[in-house]
Amino acid sequence: MNRIDQVFGQARKQGHKLLIPFITAGDGGAAFTLQVMRALADEGADVIELGMPFSDPMADGPVVQKACERALAAGMNLRGVLELVRQFRSRNTHTPVVLMGYLNPVWRYGLQAFATDAAAAGVDALLIVDAPPEESADLHAVLQPLDLHQIMLAAPTSSDQRLQLISAAAGGFVYYVALKGVTGAASLDGQAMVEPLQRLRRCTKLPIAVGFGIKTAADAATVAEHADAVVIGSALVQVLAECQQQRSEPDRVIADFMAPLRAALDAPVLLTS
Amino acid sequence: MSLKAGNQMPTSATTSGEIPAMWRFADAIAGASGASVPDARGHFGDYGGSFVSETLMTGLQELTEQYQRWRHDPGFMAEFARDLKHYVGRPSPIYAAERLTQHVGGARILLKREDLNHTGAHKINNTVGQALLARYAGKQRVIAETGAGQHGVATATVAARLGMQCVVYMGEVDIQRQSINVFRMRLLGAEVRSVSSGSKTLKDAMNEALRDWITNVDDTFYIIGTVAGPHPYPMLVRDFNSVVGREAREQMLADHGCLPDALVACVGGGSNAMGLFHAFVNDEEVAMYGVEAGGEGIATGQHAASLVGGRPGVLHGSKTYLLDNDDGQITETHSISAGLDYPGVGPEHAWLKDTGRANYVSVTDSETMAAFHKLTRLEGILPALESSHAVAYGMQLAASMRPDQTVLINLSGRGDKDVQTVAKLEGIKL
Incomplete structure (x- = not known):
């Protein structure tokens, strides 16, 4: 059974809200990323979303874009990303890893070869930002036999018809983009996501993760009222960028970053607020 | 919405x-x-x-x-x-470049004058x-x-x-x-x-x-x-630019009594070329040439010729030919002309290349500059550096053809915007 299904299944039973941190692979170097992944898992990450750096990340804001540039300058590529997952798995066999990125590098690697190698490395799912359901048939065909999920995005602008299309193509969970914008943009409007999330619930049986624009523990708590999981990306990438600059101890930085988020998601007050 | x-x-x-x-x-x-x-x-x-x-x-x-x-x-x-x-000021004329034709000594060279449009380009x-x-x-x-x-x-x-x-x-x-x-x-x-x-x-x-x-x-x-x-x-x-080819086709038939033997247009993303080609796609006797920016030469890697020197991939929302490295990262391009300095190309050009209906070639920065000066001096028309790529290849092509044949070059823009660039390239202080 795919690790994602396991952790979401357990969480549903226990009323647990999942925390999904996003980092860019190779930002700060491969060794730094591996250390960060392990620290994240230790500090309460339920799933790790690992960004595959791309030269032209058109759906990402400046924070992730700069992280991509640093990672590429440090020599990261898809082989390196898979090697990171392999090393992470040598000590952690339970935390699901989702690879997030853009199609061209995966296409250049070869869809089949990449799916095979990703499964062997211990990857659980792929989220390809620029592969909407209409353009996902080839990807789906290589992922499914290997029990790799394709995580699909849903947006505030997606119609019911599109949500059904997305739901049919998706595996693991559906990733709802909380705002009209790129990653790390603007601020969150909890009220605005209620109606579209209700629509999405009607269209899919899969768990729902919400991301884009979640910066604080308070944001995370707001989102968790309506979703099964919270993705936190740019805010963490920014903290890691500062961590590299100031040469501070990443384990400490991660612990400080994760604790309030974890507390906000685990607080029982959530159910009544 | x-x-x-x-x-x-x-x-x-x-x-x-x-x-x-x-x-x-x-x-x-x-x-x-x-x-x-x-x-x-x-x-x-x-x-x-x-x-x-x-x-x-x-x-x-x-x-x-x-x-x-x-x-x-x-x-x-x-x-x-x-x-x-x-x-816009349409229709734009087709101009017979007599002195350029004479200089080249081959097929008759005609120019579709998109440079005369309002704002100076197609x-x-x-x-x-x-x-x-x-x-x-x-x-x-x-x-x-x-x-x-x-x-x-x-x-x-x-x-x-x-x-x-x-x-x-x-x-x-x-x-x-x-x-x-x-x-x-x-x-x-x-x-x-x-x-x-x-x-x-x-x-x-x-x-x-x-x-x-x-x-x-x-x-x-x-x-x-x-x-x-x-x-x-x-x-x-393509559709909004296809007026170029539709006009050109009618003008050729009305004023010259025949279709051109070859069309030549520069290709960065490919809008002026697609605009010219579209109306001629079914005229199989009309050869079509898209001219990409060869920069310092394809072999040097310093170019922006995605059809000639690239391979299929996915960029900016479509599957098309592009320039990337073996990791699938989009590479930086080089061209003397900012308008052609793009690592992808319109997907319809990719399709026209694979079906063989259109031919895609490249010319270097220096061939482009030579053509820029030639057209300026011989015809009193200062072409954009982008369009100068088409002129450069059009001259080469015409030279290999008979005098009773015609080459129609899309002069997609005027060169006023480029005079500073040209001066700088040639070490001239303005």
């Missing part, structure tokens, strides 16, 4: 029922394979499509529906035709069309990306005319080498936003414009300047 054309549509648009045939879109021009392209999802054979984030899918689908509706609307088409005639055909679509869709803000600045100027121009807010994204490098166009855009009331990410050129400007559109999709119309990007852009930019 719904179609709000009802209260925005100008009433005068429906009064003129007369649309010149040359300005009417062919509903589905059958391609070389007999199939009409693109298909409903924007595929040209294996190429094209909508490889974008879900955040943009609804906006693109609405745009597709709006376009499908208005392209068949006599009022919309009449207004477009009127703007092309009275604002780009205005498309921006007039898309701005009209924006108005019919009730959008008050337009954004654009630009390389050489011609598309930015053409967008700022139509935005000024329609009283729309206009933001143009332009790479930092291009802002430096095209400062005159930057100033023109600002004079026209547009805000030019400098893009300092990546290679700081056209592709990065396009990334930034896409990010803007993702964020402001409700009130913003993204006027893409070339036949690249996600569906429906490759189709609608």
